[in-house]
């Protein structure tokens with residue numbers, strides 16, 4: 001079951017309906033990114049660093065364990081216009097598949113060099129950039145979860161709970177129960193590989 005967490009204000013919705021009626025029906029220019037469940041490990045109460053480099057924590061003896069990756073992207077409205085000032089709250093498991101969260105029952109180790117959470121605000125061109133490590137897969141009550149990065153994307157009028165998947169894990173993604181619930185929209189949640197451990201992922205919100 002897919003939960004849609006976006007919020008549309010009443011005023012914006014009314015304007016949108018009037019605009020659509022005036023212009024007549026038209027196809028969306030961009031496929032809106034598929035939303036998913038928030039999951040049990042939303043970092044409520046987090047008190048640590050929130051910068052865009054998850055691989056370094058002030059005072060930690062070492063950089064985060066695992067494969068360092070970079071993810072770049074933009075936040076767009078459904079017509080393809082960049083959304084400036086969108087907020088991305090980002091959280092993920094460490095390289096061992098463990099969340100730094102009191103509810104995570106995993107016995108896999110924590111990594112004191114891994115930040116676990118970031119808060120990014122998009123620039124004027126809607127762009128964002130994250131330095132992190134590739135998250136580990138982990139077992140859960142709904143089956144093995146392939147590597148994924150959670151994002152809570154907040155635009156001017158909408159909020160979307162997202163999970164970003166990795167293109168090299170296509171087989172594991174196809175077996176994942178949450179990925180499967182996305183149906184035909186699932187490809188919108190998969191990043192593109194840029195090579196050299198870099199990825200890109202554009203987020204399209206139900207705006208515009």
Ligand SMILES: [Fe+2]
Pocket residue numbers: 039041145148150
């Ligand atoms: Fe997760």
